[in-house]
Amino acid sequence: MxxxxxxxxxxxxxxxxxxxxxxxxxxxxxxxxxxHDHFAALQREEAPRAEREHLLLAHTEEHVAAIEDAVPGPQERMRPIDPDTWLSAGSWEAALRAAGAG
Known part of the structure; x- marks a missing residue:
């Protein structure tokens, strides 16, 4: 396998x-x-994009909307949303791909 x-x-x-x-x-x-060749047997696939309905299985609509709205635009470098969590213009797509990877 x-x-x-x-x-x-x-x-x-x-x-x-x-x-x-x-x-x-x-x-x-x-x-x-x-x-490395040692990992050549890995089956590699591109992570699919999670749909909003998938996010709502684990989070409230309010939470999802708040995170999506907090993502900075392309002109802003990055911003914190709490002491440990930062968002940048690419964070939303990265999060959707991470969630889609499941």
Whole structure:
């Protein structure tokens, strides 16, 4: 049985401060390791985009709307929504792909 690895380039567009653990460099490091021949048997697929109905299985409409509305526009670099959570223009698509990966 193969191990499925789901990812999407949009996940690299979730920008956070340089010292934050969810920074793109962390995912890039994982991708670099998984590119090694040792992991050639991985079944790799692009993570699908979650639909709003899927998000609502775990979150209220108010929460989903609040996060979507908080995502900064392309001209704004990033913004915190709490002490640990940052959003950038690419965060919404990255979140939808992460949720779609399931």
């Amino acid at each position: 193969a191990t499925l690895y789901l990812s999407h380039p949009a996940c690299l567009e979730h920008r956070v401060p340089a010292d934050h653990p969810e920074r793109p460099a962390r995912l890039e490091a994982v991708e670099k390791i998984l590119a």
